[in-house]
Every structure is written in structure tokens, then in C-alpha cells.
Amino acid sequence: xxxxxxxxxxxxxxxxxxxxxxxxxxxxxxxxxxxxxxxxxxxxxxxxxxxxxxxxxxxxxxxxxxxxxxxxxxxxxxxxxxxxxxxxxxxxxxxxxxxxxxxxxxxxxxxxxxxxxxxxx
Amino acid sequence: xxxxxxxxxxxxxxxxxxxxxxxxxxxxxxxxxxxxxxxxxxxxxxxxxxxxxxxxxxxxxxxxxxxxxxxxxxxxxxxxxxxxxxxxxxxxxxxxxxxxxxxxxxx
Numbered sequence: 001x002x003x004x005x006x007x008x009x010x011x012x013x014x015x016x017x018x019x020x021x022x023x024x025x026x027x028x029x030x031x032x033x034x035x036x037x038x039x040x041x042x043x044x045x046x047x048x049x050x051x052x053x054x055x056x057x058x059x060x061x062x063x064x065x066x067x068x069x070x071x072x073x074x075x076x077x078x079x080x081x082x083x084x085x086x087x088x089x090x091x092x093x094x095x096x097x098x099x100x101x102x103x104x105x106x107x108x109x110x111x112x113x114x115x116x117x118x119x120x121x
Numbered sequence: 122x123x124x125x126x127x128x129x130x131x132x133x134x135x136x137x138x139x140x141x142x143x144x145x146x147x148x149x150x151x152x153x154x155x156x157x158x159x160x161x162x163x164x165x166x167x168x169x170x171x172x173x174x175x176x177x178x179x180x181x182x183x184x185x186x187x188x189x190x191x192x193x194x195x196x197x198x199x200x201x202x203x204x205x206x207x208x209x210x211x212x213x214x215x216x217x218x219x220x221x222x223x224x225x226x227x228x
Contacts, residue, residue, distance in 0.1 A: 035217075037165075044208065044219055044220075044221050044222045045157075045159075045165065045208055045210070045219040045222075046219070047210075047216055047217040047218065047219070050215075050217075059215050059216075061216045062122075062216065095164055095165070100167075100170060104215070105153060105212045105213065105215075105217075106212060107155035107167055107170035107171075107210070107212060108155070108157075108165075108167060108210075109167045109170070109176060110167075111164035111165055111166070111167075112164065113164055114164055
């Protein structure tokens, strides 16, 4: 069964750091683009970052560029999102999402259950 | 960034109704358009990609159409499990962007 399981969320102070993880199973991890999408409480969906399935190139939303770093460990089928200099507006549920293809420009066909990040002042 | 605008923002309908949600992109995105369904407290679920391709396991009463800037999601015969929030998303140009959502409620 294709599955994504996020972890690492929690309470973090304004300006602090946090690392989210997404453990993938049931598919060849390196063959697909992988994304992070977030949703602030009661709000809509916001794409955060993507890593391509082949070359592993990354891209970020302007709102997190320079503060978040996306990486992956192919040997452990795990995706990471290193969050730094967090702000109140980073408070959200963070979803890991698998791309339909290896290309960054893919729809997201498998989603994790989400992990909540709360930034406190 | 490409802006995605959905209409309506919410609608009330009855089981058995035909429901149409529209999504307009601020610039042409060819067919790089997906539709997702989200229920309260749950992760989104992919329904349709490439504007009109039904994801495996999604019932055929759902359909998508459009290209360029104007797209629609149609539910031909609304069922109880269809009451949820629906989002469109473009993946033509980074940053990938979502519509604001359409909440389908029980009349």
C-alpha cells in the first residue's frame, strides 16, 4: 500500500527551527516528485515546496524561500522539511504529498495525514 | 503567481442534484489542472488531474472539463459522501497555486 507518514510537528517559538519528516512506503521514492503543502487553521491549501523525482531539484513558495530547506534520503525513503526563522504565519498543518510523475509539475495523488506546526510568540 | 478563482465559494444542494464548480486561472495553464476533495479533519484527495482525467477509484459521477483558463468540476448526481470542500490547483507554473475552495453543503 502506498503510504506517507509525517512527523515532527509541534510547538515552536517565533524565530525558532523545526524539522518535519515524511516516511514513504509502497512505491519507488526516487521516481516521483514529492511536495509539502500546508493549511492554516480554517484556511485553504498553500503549496510550500517540491523536490523532483530524478535530479532532486527543489523549488519553494516565496513565503518560505530562504527559510525552509527541502531534502530527501532516498536510502530511507524519507522526505524532510527543515524550517527556520519561523513566523506566526507558518502555523499550519503540513502535508506531504506525492506527485503523479517525477516532474515537479505534477498533481498530488497521495497525501499523508498531516502534522501540525504551531508557532508561538 | 497564477491566481486561481473558484466559484461559488459555497453552495447548498440535495442528494441527487447535479452540481458544477468553476475554476478560472489568471493566465493560461493548458490542462495542468487538478481537483481535490477535502473532508473536515482529513487530508485532501485527488479526484481529477490533467483537467479531465479521473483518478483511479474516483466514481464516474464526477467529471472535469476545460483548458486554458476556464475549468469545471461536475458531480452528476450528488451523493452523501460528496459533501465536502473542493479545491482546484494549477501545476503549470511555479508556484503551484490552489483556488480558495468551494464548500458543498447539504440543503
